[in-house]
Amino acid sequence: MQFFFEVLIGGLLSGVMYSFIALGFVLIYKASGVFNFAQGAMVFFAALTFVGIMEMGVPFWLALILAFGAMVLLGIATEKIVLRPLVNQPPIALFMATIGLTFFVEGLAQAMWGASVRGLDLGIQDEPIGWILEATDIGVSKFDLFAAGVAAVLVTALALFFQYTRVGRALRAVADDHQAALSIGIPLQNIWRIVWAVAGFVALVAGLLWGARNGVQFALVFTALKALPVLILGGFTSVPGAIVGGLIIGSSEKLAEVYLGSYVGGGIDSWFPYVLALAFLLVRPEGLFGEKHIDRV
C-alpha cells in the first residue's frame, strides 16, 4: 500500500508538470480559438534561452527577466507574423500553422543556444522529504512539492488576474465572443498579444521546472506533447480542467507503468496517456469541464 501511495503521489506531482504546459494551451485557446501545438516548443525555447543567458554569466533574476522578455517578443512576433494573416481561416489551418511554428521555434532555439543537454539548478534538490519519509515511509520529492506549490501560486495569480483586472475582464469577453468583444471596442490584437505573453511566461515557468528536473534538452518537446491528452481530459477551455487533467494523466500513467507495464515489457507510458484520452473521448467528447456543443443548421 505504501508503495502504491508513493507511486500515486509521484505521479500526481509529475502530472503537475503536464498541467503547466496544458495551462499555456488553454490560455491561448480560450482567448483566440487557436490550438497552439507550439506550446511545448515554447517551453523548450524558454528553458534554453534562460540557460543560455545564465551561461553568459548573467545573474539568476536578470536572466529570468531577459528570458521572459524573449518570450514576450516571441509571442508578439507570432501574433503579428503567423496569426494575424490567418484570421478567419479554418481552425485546422491555424493548427497546422502552429505545427510549423513548433519546428521553427525548435530550430531557432537550438540555432541560438546550441543543441547540447544542459543542467539547470534552481537550488532545490529532487530528494525525498525527510520527515514525511520517517513518519509515513512514503518518499515525496522536495522538488515535486515545490513545483506543485509554484503551480498553485501561478493558477491563483492567473485566476485573480482574469477576475479582477481590466485586461482580465476584456480577455474573458474575448473568450466568450470575438465579434461581440470587438464591437464594444475591446482591442482584439492587444488582447492576443497579452495572452501570448502570459502563455510565454507560463512556458518559462514550466521550462525552468522541467529543465531543473530532467535537464534542458530536446526530449522536453516530446514530454510536452503529453499535454495534449491532458487537454482532452480537461477540455480545451478550462483552467481547472488543465490542472485536474494533468493530475489524472500523471498519476494514471505512473500507476499503469508500474502495475501493468511489467506484464507487457514496460515503456507503456509512451502511449498510455493518449489511449486513455482516446477512450475518454468516446465517452465524453467535450472533456471533463468543456462545454457541450450543438450543431445548428
Added chain:
Amino acid sequence: MSGRQIGDVILDLQHISLRFGGVKALTDISFDVREHEVRAIIGPNGAGKSSMLNVINGVYHPQEGRITFRGEERRKMEPHMAAMQGISRTFQNIALFKGMTVLDNVMTGRITKMKATFIEQALFFGRAHREEMEHRKKVEEVIDFLEIQHIRKTPVGRLPYGLQKRVELARALAAEPSMLLLDEPMAGMNVEEKQDMCRFILDVNDQFGTTIVLIEHDMGVVMDISDRVVVLDYGKKIGDGTPDEVRSNEEVIRAYLGTGH
C-alpha cells in the same frame, strides 16, 4: 397549374415535441402534407420552423410524437434514410460543398443512386464508368432546368449568393425527390432573383409533381404559391389552412401578420 392533382396524405406528423436541454423548440405540433401540394411553414423568427424541417428529415430527433411517411410509422428519421426515401432539402444558410465545382456538388445529389463500389471506381471500369456517364446526363438535365450551365465548372465558393441558392436547389433536385424541403429559398435575394426562384419552385411542383414543404418570410410569395400554410409561434402551432383561412385567422393576425409584416 394544369396537370397537378393534389393526392392523399404522404407525410403525417403527430404531437411532435422537441427539446434542447431545457429549451422547448417545438411543443405538440401536428400537421400533414399531401402529395403534390406546396405546403408552407411560416412564423416569426425563432418560431421553430427550421427545427420542424430538421425533424422531418431526421437531423433532429423529437422526444415525443410520431412521423408517418408513405404509410410507414416511425419515431424518428435518420438523415440518410430520409434521403433514400426521396426527401431532399435545402438549408437556410447555404450548405454547399465549398471546395467543389457546381457540377460536382450537383453530382453528389445522385449519390444514393450510385451503386458501383469504391474498387470499381478506383479502376474506373465497367459499372463505375457507365454510372458516371448516366448520372452526368441526368445532372445536366437539372443544370439545364435551373439555367446554370455557364457556371458548371466553377467552384461554388466563388459564386454570388443568389446563384449558390440555385445550385443548392439543383443538388436537391438531382436526387429526383418525391418531397422537397426548402428552408427560406428566397432569403436575401433581390426581386428578380425571387421571381426566378418562384418560377423554378412552381415548375418543379408542376412538371415533376414534387411535393414541396417550404419556409419563407416573404408573405406575398407564400400566399401566392402555397396550397396550404402552417403557422408556428414560439414552437406551437397557431394556425393551419389555405392561405385565405390563415390570413383571416385571428390568432395568426395577432401573433404575426398584425405586427406589420
Added chain:
Amino acid sequence: MLYREAGQFKASYAADQQIFPIRQDRVGVLLLLAVAFVVVPMFASEYWLKGILIQFLVFSLAALGLNILTGYAGQLSLGSAAFMAVGAFASYNFMLRIDGMPLLLAFALGGLMAALVGIAFGLPSLRIKGFYLAVATLAAQFFIVWILTKVSWFSNDSSSGVITAQDMVIFGYKFASPQAKYLLVLAIVAIMALMAKNMARSSVGRAWMAVRDMDVAAEVIGIRIMYSKLLAFAVSSFYCGVAGALYAYAYLGTVEPEGFNLDLSFKILFMIIIGGVGSIMGSFLGAAFIVLLPIFLDVLVQDVFTGMLPPSIASNLQLMVFGGLIIFFLIVEPHGLARLWQIAKEKLRLWPFPH
C-alpha cells in the same frame, strides 16, 4: 506546341470526364511517364536512383495516402508513419512466415493490414473532429511503434525490433539493382496514383469531399458519413501501408519501428501542406520538395557558405526552413505548389494575350 484548348470540342460526357480533359495535359503526362520509365533509368546515377528518386516515390505514395484522408476526406492525421510501419512489418511477416508468398501479394496484404489498423484508429472519427481527432491519431502513432518494438514476434525476435527486408523477387527475377528497384517502385506508385485520381473523380471522392466541406449537409443528401470516413481511413492507410513496405524493401532494406516515428509523420503532413491539400499532383510536388530541400540546404551550408556557418547549423536551419515554409504556404497559398502550377497553366493558356 502551345498550351491551348481551343478547337478541342467535347461531343460526349465521356470526353468531358476524361482523367485529363485537355489534350496537352494528356500528352504531357504520357511524356512524363515515358521519361520516368525509360530515360531516367538509362541516365540517372546510382546516387540519384537510390538516394533520391526511390525515396521521392515512396514518400509520394505516403503523401498520397495522407492526402486522401486529410485533403479529400478532411480528417487530420498525425500518425501516417505508424500506418507505414504496419505495412512494412506486416509485409515482412507475410514473406517470412508463408512459404512461396509472392512479393506483390505480400505488399498488398501489408497494405490491407494497415487498412484494418487504420479503420480501428479511425473509429473515434465518428464522434470527434479536428484537433481531437489529431490527438487520437497520436495514440496510433505511439502505440503502434511501441507494440512493434516490444512484441518481438513482429520482428522475428531480432534485437530492438529491427527487420531486414527479404530480397525482392517476382517470377524469378530479382530486383536488386537500383534501376530495377526504381522501376518496380515507379510502376506501383504510378498505378496507385492513377487509382487515387479515379477515386477522387468518382462518387466516392465526392462523398469524401462532401464530408470534409459540410458533414451535416452530406448526411442529409444521403451520404453515409460513417462509411465514408472509415473508407477514407482504410484507403489512406492502405496507401501508407504499401508505402511503408516499399520504404523497407526498396529504399532502406533494414528498418526498425523507431524509423517510423512522429517526425516522419510530420514530414508527410508537411509534404501535403506544401504540395497541395486535396491534390493528387500536390502529393508528388510536396514529396519532391521535402526530399530535395535538406539536400539543397546541406549544399548551401557546406559549399556556398563554406566555413562561414557552423556545420551543426544545417539541421537547425532545416527545422526553421521547414517550419517557416509551412507557415508561409498556409498564409500565402493554402493550396500549395499544386495551385501555383495550376495558376501557371492558366496563365499559359491565355499567353501571350491575357486580355
